[in-house]
Each structure stands twice: as C-alpha cells, then as structure tokens.
Amino acid sequence: MTAVPITEAVAVDGWRWHDRVAGLLDDGLRFVSLSGTPDGDVRCVLADPERTVVLTTAPAGGRVASIIDIVGAAGWDEREIHDRTGIGFEGHEPLRPLLRHPSATSDWTTPVAGADVHDVAVGPTHAGIIESGHFRFHVVGERILLLDPQLFYKHRGLEAAAAGASPELALRLAQRACAACAVTNTVAVAQAIEDARGAMPDAELRRARTLLLELERLYNHVNDIGAVCAGIGFAMGNMAFAELKERAQRLNATLTGHRFLFGTVAVGTSELEIDAAAAAGARTTVAGIGADAAALWADVHRNRTARTRFRGAGTLAHADALALGACGPAGRASGIDDDARVASPRLWYDGFAAARPEAPTGDVAARIGLRVLEIVACCAIIDDLVSAPITPGRVRGGNVDVGTGVGVVESPRGRTAAIVDVHAGTITGMHLRTGSYANWPALAAACTGAILPDFPLINKSFELCYACVDR
C-alpha cells in the first residue's frame, strides 16, 4: 500500500504567489484546483503521489497574480473566482465572465472577425433530452473557427448551501451536483472531510468505495459509447448500448438499492454489504456486460460508415490537451498518461495502470476506443472486488477538529478534486472541481476546425456533464 499523502497548508504573500506555484510545479507537483476560501483568500492545491500542498494567499487590494501562464488549466477557475468574489487576476486579460451571464454577448465571447464570419447561437435548451447550456459557434459557412461555451444555467449554489452545514448534509449536496458522477463527487468530499480530520479509511471502506466507483464507471462508459453512436444517428448502436447501461443500472439497484448508487457513500463509514450469493450474481452480470460490450462494439466498428465518421473528428492535439489540463478518457485519448487511480491510497487500486490507447490520435475514434479498453479493466476490477463479500468499513483516527482537507478521485470523465474546510463538526467551505469542469475548455478546443454538424458527435465523445460544472 502506498503511503498516505500529507496535506500541507502554506500561506504565502501575494508578491510570491506566482513564484511559489511555479516552484512547486518545477518540483513535479501537478495542479489540482484553484478556488476562493471562506475568508476571501485564494488557494491553489497542488499534489504529487507523496504530498498535497494547499497554497493560500490574501489578495492585496483585491488582486492576485494570475497563474494561467504556467497553469493553462486554471483559466476557468480564475474567471469563476472573479465572478464570485470580484478578486482580479493580474495578467489574465481579458478576464471574461464565466459564472456571471452579462446581457451583452460581446462581454463574454471572444472577438472573431474576418470575411463571412458569423455566429451561430445554440441553447440553453436543446432539441433532445440534453442538459441546458449555451454555445456560441463562430463559423464561416459550416466550419467552426471557435466555440465559446456558456454554462452555469443550472447553477444551484450547492457549495454556498454547504457552508455551515453538517458533513452529512454537505455530502448530500455534493451528491445533488450530478447523478452520473454521484459516487465520485461524494467520495471526493468524504475523503476531503476525512483528510481534514486526520482519518484514514480501513481496508473494507476502501474496497466498498472502489467498488461503487467502478460500478459508476461501468454504466457511464457503456452509456457514453451508445451516446457517440447517437451522435452519428446510428440507432442500433445507440439502443444496444442503452440496453447494456440498463443492465448495469439494474445491477446497481440490486446491490445497493439505487440505480444511480445514490446514498451509498457516507463520511467515515460504509454500510454496504454484499454477501457471497449477491457477489456471485454480480460477477456473472458484469462478465455478461463486458462480453456483450466487446462483441457489440466490434460490430459497430465493422460498420465502415461509423468508422469513417469517428476517425479524425474533433481532434484534440496532444499539446492542447497538455496546455489545457485535459484529463480522464479525453486526456488519455490525446496521449496524456494520467489517471488518478494510479496513486489512490484511500482506495483499492493497488497495481492499477492507466489505460493507454493504441494510437493517441485525440479524435472521436480514440476517445471511444479508450472507453472500450477501460470497460475491460473496469469489469476486471469489479470482478476482483466482489470475489470476496463486501462488509461494512470504518475510518481510523480522525480526532482533528479544525482543518482543511483534499480528496481526489478519477470520475468516468476525469480527475475530480474536492477541498473542504471543517470547523468543529461544521463544514465552513466546500469546493468541487470535477473531471467535466477540467475538460470543457479542451472540448471547445477540439471543435476548432470541425464542421458544425459534427458538434453533437464531438460533444458526445467527451460526454461531459453540465450539472457538475454548474453546481
């Protein structure tokens, strides 16, 4: 078992902010999240497998140096903090609104000019069963020059509602953020609270949470392959994978009582019990889903039209993926060798290696191909976890009263990080940076150069949530 990373809190003066972040990046730490604190400060979480550092600075005169020149991934975070708190980021020009929705379009979109350039506005409501969000495509003819997404139509203020709440209520609010990532988000928050309290999950708790996370990944990944088929109007592929998703969700209901695994994660404990008979049934079901997914995918892939549509569509270049901090299946499909499961001492992933695509071409084909690979791994992990009964688990330690903790979990869409402040049994601050949040700028970049009718396909190949960005 890997050692548990220590979370260090470091306060820095404003004038040293940029250099300290740069120094930690040079030491090999990676950017995890950037957010405002309950006290009006700004904090940046950076981590490597051995340690997690929470850098905090008080903005002098309401301003802090921007870090986007060294952490391209922090662009949306700085824009969101500015909208929430008014804090300015020097060097981030123009600091466009993200959470705030100004009435003039020019206040939040990128100026694009040239012969025949025009805008196509889509949303916030859409032509199917789709989450709400607005897109401004700057196009020439049907070629996309640039996409400006405007999300946060579904902003429910869940983090604000968590301030002053009990840990249990904060966890339920985190679950409300997003159904498809409910386990990921609640495990990340539970881990953060436990980290703040100095508690460590025992083996049973780690196994139970890992099982829940992989059950979540399984139904999401088969869903996402079906969604990509829908993106090219291939109804048979869509329906076949919808059936696999249904089987996976019925298994969730059998094992936990809920099709989306709601209510299965708690702070400091797990009540999940799966006896030998239920475990055996789960192994059979999962093996069946895995085998059918492989056979059905092979048949989709035999279809030349499908193959041709997937190949070369919505390419996210490796350099862009790196610069924008793309992660999860989307990042891995562009050659980013990263998966939070590799170093997860609070979970049960010993010996886990991130899936590597045959060719990291960064297109729709690579993103689905990667999920196909991950379904195989996911079924194997579930099979291994339920090869013995699952029994209730607890944490050890945990008598710290006041503190700040970090939890990091790999969701079906990428690295999800929670940072939580605990004060004498109350949550005073909670921030969730989900895999979807991390990848939206990369999705926008992948659309540049594509044709407008391919947007649904490209969008589905990322299959990012709006709900767990908007919170």
Next chain:
Amino acid sequence: MFVLFRHLAGVRRAAGLRRGAPLSAAIRHVDAGSCNGCEHELGACLGPMYDLQRFGLAISASPRHADILLVTGPVTTRMRPALLAAYQAMPEPRLVAALGDCALGCGLLGDPSEVAGPLEEILPVAVRIPGCPPTPEDIARCLLDGLDGTLQTATPGA
C-alpha cells in the same frame, strides 16, 4: 450489423413489452437545473427496455411541435426565462409535467437565491412524477395515467 441486430431482437423478445393504448403526444423536455439523473431515466424510457414510443409518446425537437412541456430540476433563476420562452412557444392546448422531486420543489434544491422555483408557482403543473430520480417505469406510468384524457380537457390559455 448482424450482431447488433440479433442482440436487439433478443432484448425485445426478453422485455416482452405489450402494445399499449395508443396516444399521440409530443413531449418537449426542458432541463431547468437538474442533476441530470431525471434526464438519464427519461432517456431510458425511450430505450429498448421501456420503449415509451409504443404508446405514441415521442420527444419533440421544438416546443412549437409539442403538447407537453416536461420539466426537470428546481428551476434555477438562470433557466426561468428559457423555460417560459419554451412554454410560450407551444401551441394550445398544452400541459406541463414536473419530472422528479426537484421539479416538484422537494428535497435539497441548493441556495435559495439561485432558485426561482417551485415550478408550480411559475407554470400550471398538470402531471406530477415524484422520485429522485423516478424510475423509467414510474415515468412511463405517471405520464400515461396523467395523460388519460387530460390533453382533451386542458384549458386553452392555461
């Protein structure tokens, strides 16, 4: 595509779905701030295991072609204008269905300053589908029960 075809044929046989009393209604879905759970289950209703279309219920791409406005989520302040625009664009008679506990104003909704709902205070709700999320069976049953004759009696202009 033989493998896909054979698989789906098997799924349909195993599901043993009966033909229902035929209705004809077009549904416009608006996500007014959901967690996406209700959307997933609504999507499942249209899948091979539930197949809501066999009752003549279909999702419409535009509110202008829709009979039913199916709303999910607690209605955030930011989605209120788009929701009202969709309702206004619908021909009459039209009716509103609330899908899920959030749309019914129950449970944890978020920070009160961000929520414009409950839906009942914004639009006249005729069909209520409770659950978090309601299962595909619940959605199908509530829609079919709720629609039994309701479209005919919906007050014009409501």
